[in-house]
Amino acid sequence: MKIITYMLRSFFPIFLGALIFFVLVLCLTDLFMNLWNYISKGVSSKDVGMIILYYVPKTVWYAIPIAMLFATAYMLSDFYARNELLAIFASGISLFRFTVPLLFIAVAMSFAMFFFEDYVVVPTYTKKVHMQELVLQKEKSMNNDRIVIMSDEGKIVYKADFYDDSVKRLYTVYCLIRDDEKNLRALIYSDNASWIDGKWKLSNPVEYKNSDEGIVMASVEEELLDLFDEPPETFRNNTISVEEVNTRQAREYIEHLEKAGLPSAEEKSVYYKKFSFPFVVFIVVFLAVGLSGKTRKNVLLVSLALSITAVVLFYVTQMITMLMAKFQAIPPLFGAWFPVMLFIIISTMLLKYAKT
Structure with a gap:
């Protein structure tokens, strides 16, 4: 129990620090991408601040998997560099057994992320988009x-x-x-x-x-x-972004498209992604466990590089499968879930050959 407490006390400060860092990066990226438009339209700093505030829950939703991956990889690599993992292995505790609490936390956070998106991210992101369109004079016509x-x-x-x-x-x-x-x-x-x-x-x-x-x-x-x-x-002209509505509204919109005889493959793939994406949290922790102990030097830089590389590979794979689902090359369900299943397999293989 003391080992678990020690591990969690080491994990959460790193996770929270990484989460704040990645949230700031995403918010600043969105701000700089739209800064010239804000200036040219004379948007007040108060409105810009509200747009950023509405965007924060979305950035948290995006940043949690990256922060979880970085925190897990850095913590375990740091333990390995200081020979603390070797002491744990010598006591008869395997790497998988040692990290089981983290995996349970990841599973719980995966379910929490689904409800967080449905009840917090979707309403605030919708307000952000609508307010941004309003101040930039991009209001949508219903004709x-x-x-x-x-x-x-x-x-x-x-x-x-x-x-x-x-x-x-x-x-x-x-x-x-x-x-x-x-x-x-x-x-x-x-x-x-x-x-x-x-x-x-x-x-x-x-x-x-x-x-x-x-x-x-x-x-x-x-x-x-x-x-x-x-x-x-x-x-x-009620074409909506499934990303900007909750699962119930997305399902109703897809039913409307099917009833009207309109294409719905892209909307279905995004709808299924709402269920598959939260499990990325579990995948990244599983992946980080498999990547741990690869180096004793430059633990911070190596952990950050591995985290960014793994996340980029996942998002590129997901982007490809979602595009294939959009153009009906593969079923929408497969397009949303294939990256998840693929990285679970990769994580399992890495864990099998991890240093223990």
Whole structure:
């Protein structure tokens, strides 16, 4: 128990120091990337300070895995350099057994990170993005153009040239209606359609029908006009970043994309990443245990270099798999979880050949 207490008392100061350092680096990086825009738009220092403050939880979420990796690698390497690990091994305690408390802490922190992102990071990061867009005059319009929406499980397809959200109106509208077997039932055209009393009111609608004389225009049955009840929110330019919403909202957004017949591979991969990324904390601790004891000299620099290299390799691997998932080369679930599984295997191999 004294050994565990001694290890944890050595670990947490290093972890907190590394966490603060990496948070500062990320905050300053974001500040300098946008500094010229802030100056050119005359943004007040108070607003800039609030943007940075809202960004802090996101930087903490990013910095925790790096800080955990550095703190574990540095602490164990320092123990090895001072021959403290050799004394522990001589007493019959293996490296894995000695570091089990750290692995338990990493598992607990992984679950905590998931809830931290859902309830703290997402709301504050969303405020940061919205406030940044506001002060930099990059507000997003909800109007949309070249719209194709599938509704009622694909039985109704809307096509419109433009949607004006301020008046909730569609322009140059085609409505294709299909039966249960997805066979064409009717094709209706209207110059515009307005959202009135929970329905789309088509202006001077006409239906195209086949006849012996070819395609002719006819009046539309009232029964068909009652089918157009897809809410205006579906037609908005409501493309959102799954990274800026919690898991429930992300799931609802993906369901909306699937219902509308729109691509959702990228959104699904980011959604699954919300579950896989917190386990990076466990991976980096596992990895740091395997990397420990590689050198007795320049422990600080070597630990920092190993930590940054390992994190860069992980993020590059994750970036590649996420891009492959985006372009549907691999399933979204595989794109989010493959880097995690790969580095668990690498960490296991390193632990197997670690000095004990």
